[in-house]
Amino acid sequence: MHDRTQQTPHLTDAERIDRLRLIRSDNVGPRTFNSLIRHFGSARAALERLPDLARRGGAARSGRICSEEEARAEIAASEKIGVALVTPGEAAYPPRLATLEDPPPLLGIRGNADALTRPMIAIVGSRNASGAGLKFAGQLARDLGDAGFVVISGLARGIDQAAHRATIESGTVAVLAGGHDRIYPPEHDDLLAALLERGGAISEMPFGHVPRARDFPRRNRLISGASLGVVVIEAAHRSGSLITARMAAEQGREVFAVPGSPLDPRAAGTNELIKQGAALVTEASDVINAIAPIMGRPLMLEAREDDDEPLDFDTDPDQRERIVALLGPSPVSLDDLIRMSGLSATLVRSVLLELELAGRLERHGGGLVTLV
Amino acid sequence: MHDRTQQTPHLTDAERIDRLRLIRSDNVGPRTFNSLIRHFGSARAALERLPDLARRGGAARSGRICSEEEARAEIAASEKIGVALVTPGEAAYPPRLATLEDPPPLLGIRGNADALTRPMIAIVGSRNASGAGLKFAGQLARDLGDAGFVVISGLARGIDQAAHRATIESGTVAVLAGGHDRIYPPEHDDLLAALLERGGAISEMPFGHVPRARDFPRRNRLISGASLGVVVIEAAHRSGSLITARMAAEQGREVFAVPGSPLDPRAAGTNELIKQGAALVTEASDVINAIAPIMGRPLMLEAREDDDEPLDFDTDPDQRERIVALLGPSPVSLDDLIRMSGLSATLVRSVLLELELAGRLERHGGGLVTLV
Numbered sequence: 001m002h003d004r005t006q007q008t009p010h011l012t013d014a015e016r017i018d019r020l021r022l023i024r025s026d027n028v029g030p031r032t033f034n035s036l037i038r039h040f041g042s043a044r045a046a047l048e049r050l051p052d053l054a055r056r057g058g059a060a061r062s063g064r065i066c067s068e069e070e071a072r073a074e075i076a077a078s079e080k081i082g083v084a085l086v087t088p089g090e091a092a093y094p095p096r097l098a099t100l101e102d103p104p105p106l107l108g109i110r111g112n113a114d115a116l117t118r119p120m121i122a123i124v125g126s127r128n129a130s131g132a133g134l135k136f137a138g139q140l141a142r143d144l145g146d147a148g149f150v151v152i153s154g155l156a157r158g159i160d161q162a163a164h165r166a167t168i169e170s171g172t173v174a175v176l177a178g179g180h181d182r183i184y185p186p187e188h189d190d191l192l193a194a195l196l197e198r199g200g201a202i203s204e205m206p207f208g209h210v211p212r213a214r215d216f217p218r219r220n221r222l223i224s225g226a227s228l229g230v231v232v233i234e235a236a237h238r239s240g241s242l243i244t245a246r247m248a249a250e251q252g253r254e255v256f257a258v259p260g261s262p263l264d265p266r267a268a269g270t271n272e273l274i275k276q277g278a279a280l281v282t283e284a285s286d287v288i289n290a291i292a293p294i295m296g297r298p299l300m301l302e303a304r305e306d307d308d309e310p311l312d313f314d315t316d317p318d319q320r321e322r323i324v325a326l327l328g329p330s331p332v333s334l335d336d337l338i339r340m341s342g343l344s345a346t347l348v349r350s351v352l353l354e355l356e357l358a359g360r361l362e363r364h365g366g367g368l369v370t371l372v
Numbered sequence: 373m374h375d376r377t378q379q380t381p382h383l384t385d386a387e388r389i390d391r392l393r394l395i396r397s398d399n400v401g402p403r404t405f406n407s408l409i410r411h412f413g414s415a416r417a418a419l420e421r422l423p424d425l426a427r428r429g430g431a432a433r434s435g436r437i438c439s440e441e442e443a444r445a446e447i448a449a450s451e452k453i454g455v456a457l458v459t460p461g462e463a464a465y466p467p468r469l470a471t472l473e474d475p476p477p478l479l480g481i482r483g484n485a486d487a488l489t490r491p492m493i494a495i496v497g498s499r500n501a502s503g504a505g506l507k508f509a510g511q512l513a514r515d516l517g518d519a520g521f522v523v524i525s526g527l528a529r530g531i532d533q534a535a536h537r538a539t540i541e542s543g544t545v546a547v548l549a550g551g552h553d554r555i556y557p558p559e560h561d562d563l564l565a566a567l568l569e570r571g572g573a574i575s576e577m578p579f580g581h582v583p584r585a586r587d588f589p590r591r592n593r594l595i596s597g598a599s600l601g602v603v604v605i606e607a608a609h610r611s612g613s614l615i616t617a618r619m620a621a622e623q624g625r626e627v628f629a630v631p632g633s634p635l636d637p638r639a640a641g642t643n644e645l646i647k648q649g650a651a652l653v654t655e656a657s658d659v660i661n662a663i664a665p666i667m668g669r670p671l672m673l674e675a676r677e678d679d680d681e682p683l684d685f686d687t688d689p690d691q692r693e694r695i696v697a698l699l700g701p702s703p704v705s706l707d708d709l710i711r712m713s714g715l716s717a718t719l720v721r722s723v724l725l726e727l728e729l730a731g732r733l734e735r736h737g738g739g740l741v742t743l744v
Contacts, residue, residue, distance in 0.1 A: 132633050132635050132636075136634055136635055258633075259633070259634070259639070259643055259652070260631060260632065260633050261504050261508070261630075261639075262631070262653070263504050263507065264633075268654075274631065274646065275654075275658070280646050281634070282634035282640075282647075
């Protein structure tokens, strides 16, 4: 166990800009970001090696690397509307979010710093919620707010909106799927403005980024990650809220679900969650009593499996071929690749990172990868 | 462990009449019935001692003892409408019911013998059910019937009625709170006639007995006791269906509950049951999959705590005084009475039985007793 919240106690401006450049470069996500920093020692050193690594991974054309000018421009534009770009461990970074295996290396935060660091509970659910669902969401959010929790949600229509609206006074945090200047849905501009007074908004996406469909599951990872627990209110089968619930479970967060009639399709997802072990919620105390014992625990996380496992970019084309031949559209695990290729874990991991930087690899839950 | 289903393999007509007399006598319930038979060896011997025991217990006036003529008259009247009085272990006695600690010593059964001995699942719920609740009850009952289960319920309005109606073809059993000739509610006479074709009806109450309020919880004990599991559909806080669920849990039966919106008071009881550990049900497979592993188990029950603990009616007035002084309207346990009186367990148990036969003692769940 080690404490990730302390990983960047004194960050220089130059290092912040380098880190922003690295995470804004093509094919670099939080996980790759961390692997590169661990291996090369600094964002600057990693940036220098990016083109070479992507080329070795078989990039058809050179991936875009974020320039220092672009990074400075993003910081300036962000500051103009009061958005600060913070790294895990800095004071305003939501503490639970910093405990994730791969927290966003640079998080755009806006609003009331107090709200961003108080204990949060997520409320999520259908965009097409019923009147009863909206009413219950507001009621539950208000009670959780009155109990001292910050309600965090996704600023979407339906349940999200009801949860935010009910907690404008007590403090609520919106997680954005796009940049801070690209609010979705646009008609929630006013809601955002209202909640920023006492609450906040966070985004890991670049300024100016218009949210695409795939950005919403990524946004959901932050909703659950920043919270102590996630309450799902009205969710149909295969809905986005269930992705949030799954991520919450993977992140070790509590999962709560509000029941409904078996004849109501909007309750199918939440009833299913309860069957799978989520706690049934009919009132705020159901959440508070389950969360209370967790709140005292220190913000630690088990070390990630490969935290101390080195990379080695002394790979040769033949080894890369062998790995690529084993990959395809069906997800395969790192362990299987090691076994089937006969190569060392270090080499396999390094080749996968090269392929990822070349834009040829996609990572899935449970350590599974596919070739794009 | 011993097998209660075999306790009366060859019952003579005379012994059946004696047993009916004993259970129909004042202040004799299934538990006292069993204690007396165990102690005195036969119903006849117990009947002979009843007046003396009740007098020792301080009966103000002699309790009514059912005469042989009355017993014969009840058997004749029952037979006239096709009701047989059977004892645990006889072929037509519902097998799960016979595994209870204190099964009804004489059960009035009517209808199709096959339905009475097939695996049963209970469906219970509000009398004032919603349209959705009634629809779901019918749907679930039909699916369970199609899967080969007999649906057992209480012939009440609302959920009970919907569950019976949906399973008239596949076989359903109604448990009556009164005698077989005193159907409640009266308008369900037709429903009963229809379900008797392929299903059945059972009652532990005397012919001619009009059900009183306190007979319904007693009826509920048989609904859960005869079943492998109990499904509760729509139940408000503190409703009768929750008593059935509690009894089911005490009897080691599975408890299932159908969820509903937290804003629907008719779902308050079922949601609460799920919080307490009942399995959430949205479709028949939720019940069937949970029940399947149990069905193969032999019909055994752990020996009751006091099965082999003797009685001793060599009590003296002073000892009875001491026990009575310790009793009151607040429930007290047998263990506490033993400790506080300084008397032996055998003596305390014997005095309690005398008091019970005198109509001065009430027994509650968990071995607690109060003075009436």
